[in-house]
Amino acid sequence: MEKTIQQEEQERLEEALRDIEAQLRSIGPRYTGQDFTEQMLDLQREERKGRLEVARKEPYFGRLDFQETPEDGSGDQHAEPKPLYIGKAGVARNGSNELLVVDWRAPVASMFYSFTGGEELAGYTSPDGDVWGHVHLKRNFMIRSGEIVRLVDSYVRGQEEGGVSDEFLLYRLGENKDNKLRDIVSTIQGEQDRIIRADRSKALFIQGVAGSGKTTVALHRLAFLLYQYEGRIRAERMMIFAPNRMFLDYISGVLPELGVGDIGQTTFADWALGLLEHAVTLADPSETMAYWFEEPRTLADIEASSGRWKGSLAFKAAIDERLIALEERIVPETAFVPLDGFTLTPAMMKEWYETDYGDETVMVKRDRLVSRIKRWLESELKHRGVADKKKRSAALAKLNSFVKKIPSFTALQLYASLFKGKTALEGVPKPLAKATSDRLLAGSAAAEDLAPLAYIQLKLYGLRTSPFDHIVIDEAQDYSPFQLEALRLCQRTPSMTVLGDLQQGIHAYAGIGRWHELMELFAEDDTAFFELNRSYRSTMEIIQFANYLLGGMTGGVKPAVPVFRSGDPATAVQTDDEGWLSAIGETVREWHKAGSYDTISVIGRTARECEEIYRYLLDQGEAVSLVQSKQPAYGGGLTVVPVYLSKGLEFDAVLIADGGADKYSEIDAKLLYVGCTRALHKLKLLYRGERTPLLAKWAEEAAD
Structure with a gap:
């Protein structure tokens, strides 16, 4: 029976994993001796071991079949396209220079992110110059515990297609969140890749x-x-x-x-x-x-x-x-005369300060000038044979007095x-x-x-x-x-x-x-x-809802454009003071019962409001945590968080505890926008009294 693509790829994956395991076994124990050369070799082995351990978890996430051809596109039509398997860490075959896995950062791997379909020439820039050819296949994998759990061909040369499909991206975006940000190496988009690979000297x-x-x-x-x-x-x-x-x-x-x-x-x-x-x-x-x-x-x-x-x-x-004024006062304007016939002129001190220490910062130059003056005095006393203890003591006393007049500041002072x-x-x-x-x-x-x-x-x-x-x-x-x-x-x-x-x-x-x-x-x-x-975070409905909040904002910033990932409509529901907390509790229980959300956040306007919500949910028997300003970590699950501390976090479902007019006025548009855009799949807004005027246009269009 002819093997399916999935079976062929699974066999290739198992072969790759056996190769990786063999290489890991061959590395051996750490070197603990004192030989420098062996220590450097041990570091190289550890770096290789680290790459192999990354590859063992998920050897690769993509395949690109590329047929290199001359720049004019003629090429050898009989040459077979070369399959390139792309992963988080580059791995050569055991005992060979042939690449088992291409590192996602390698120049050739850039085509996996930049290629957008079509039969035109594709290319990348190698250390030896530009390389051109044809992409015949672009394939995405999701690999877990040595098994291919998802395989998507986003491009096959010769088949009808309207550009590279977003199917694999949408699948990954639809996954639930935990309490940590994850890498996106398997779904990097072209505009993101251009930033990642931009020149470092800017x-x-x-x-x-x-x-x-x-x-x-x-x-x-x-x-x-x-x-x-x-x-x-x-x-x-x-x-x-x-x-x-x-x-x-x-x-x-x-x-x-x-x-x-x-x-x-x-x-x-x-x-x-x-x-x-x-x-x-x-x-x-x-x-x-x-x-x-x-x-x-x-x-x-x-x-x-x-x-x-x-x-x-x-x-x-x-x-x-103030710093310029300070520096102008550093070099003394009077000569240093520790003893009769001993004279250090301001001109000499200025030459030391500006010429010898010119590239140093103010206080560093000041301290070096003081040290130079001290060395000058010691040299002069020795050169002139001054052995009298009283004279030397008097000279040192004048030195200390002279040095104290040279300004010295800490940053705090x-x-x-x-x-x-x-x-x-x-x-x-x-x-x-x-x-x-x-x-x-x-x-x-x-x-x-x-x-x-x-x-x-x-x-x-x-x-x-x-x-x-x-x-x-x-x-x-x-x-x-x-x-x-x-x-x-x-x-x-x-x-x-x-x-x-x-x-x-x-x-x-x-x-x-x-x-x-x-x-x-x-x-x-x-x-x-x-x-x-x-x-890429939120559904179309959530992004569209959030964009209403920013209405007439200035600053030359374009509104967010969602990927085509649809979900439930964002909703705004009125409640009253007496039923407010119970409405929050009912929503949380409803979302828990649905079983679709691993992370749920109730976002309050202030820390005091969040404390009240947190205490209520605890009394209701919920396993809930409260995010506070000094908190070192976010633990996932059900969370209550003030809106101003929610920025940067993501949750499967978000409940804005109170989006009333007295909580969010026109000046708070960005604040409410932050809260709403924390949601990946579900967004609901409760409000007591009048709804925030920021949603007036949304309400008008929702009513039509």
Whole structure:
């Protein structure tokens, strides 16, 4: 009986797994001796073992049959297309250079993502130049525990087709979520692949709508850069900046799944505090969130916020002026005369400072100048044979007195001087100056103070670790220009992936309104801009519902375009104060009973509201967790979360606890948009009293 395609592919899979297992068995135990050469060989074996272990879990996810041909397309019509099996880790056959699995990051594998169907020539760029040919087959696999559980031919040459099918993508998107972000290596789309494979020597800015995969794209980009620039960049000199520790936990599984380790992951606050050697502590960030999210705020509040001012380039310019003034005072204007006939002129000290230490930062040059003056005195005393203890003691006393007059500042001291006394900046409102000064005096700093403090530290003392080879900044719309400028100083040349969504810029009191506010920090040739408008997270109905919320928003951002994945309509249901909590409980029980959702979230407007919902659901016997501002991890299941802490997370089903007019006004459009776009498959909005005016147009069209 003739074998089916599934049977043939299963046999090939089993053969590949036997080969991989044989290679793993041949590696042997770790080397524990002291021989350097053997230690290096052992590291290479461990790297190979890591790749094989990744391949053993899921050897490959795709197959591309490619027939290479000359650029004119003539080619040998009798040559057989070569099947390329593509996986997370490249694997050669045991004892051979022939590839059993092609690494997804290899140049030839790019066609698996860029090919969109048709019989025209396809190609890729190899180290030896462009390669062209014809794709004969594109096949997707889902492999679990050594079995092919799904096989989809998304292209077969010669068969009628209207472009590469989305069947496999839609199947993967329809899967339920757990409590961790997963890799998308098997379903990377063409526009995502272009970002992943972009040149490293730029600052890439990515505007991506909710669910466009921008975070996973950035993480895959790190894995690609390590592969593409092996030996030139190192994982330990890469850094991911995430909005909070819970988000870091949420994304923690992606890079290990791709076989990548040792990449640093932190928040800007933790990084800045470490840079400052914990000279200050961070004021409770939940207090800032409580101020901005627990009570209604206006546009005037946002525009007048201290966070916007302290994060601005105007504030940076004021600090730069103070740093210039400080540097002008470093070199003494009077001669150093420790003893009669001993004279060190200001001109000589200035030459040392500007010429010998010209590339160093201010305080480093200051400290080296002081050391040079001390060495000069010792040299002069020795050269002139001054042995008298009293004279030497007098000379050293004058040295100490002279050196004390050379200005010396810590970052904290210089920053504090901007807000107090005669050295305070002009035009700073007195309440802001006093609050900042009092906080710094107590050894504490607000989140908005960390960027200027980090910047001053770098300008005074420089970076005391190796520069970053590459930086990823997630949720960058909530970054101030000053934050990005501080990070820019930590690289020799720009190499960043800066991503976010202006439509989710809920921290407007500190963030940006347009991407050019950050892009203008770099030379035009050092930047590139990408826009991801297609949302892969939510169903068409959820995306369309969420887009109504943003109605007349500005900023040049296009609305999300959903993939063709249909589901239940998003609904808005009125309730009253007495029945509100019971309506929440009934919805949760209904969704549990349906058995279709692994992760369910009830999203509240404030922390206080969420606490009330959480207590009610606990009393109802639900296994529920409450997300709070200091929480390090998200555990999945049934979760109650304030809307401002939900950003970046995903849930199978989302219930907006109260979408009433008194909860979400026009100024809260982005906040409600964030909450709604957390849902993959199901979205329901309850509201007490009047429904939010943000849904007026949706209600009109739903009624027609």
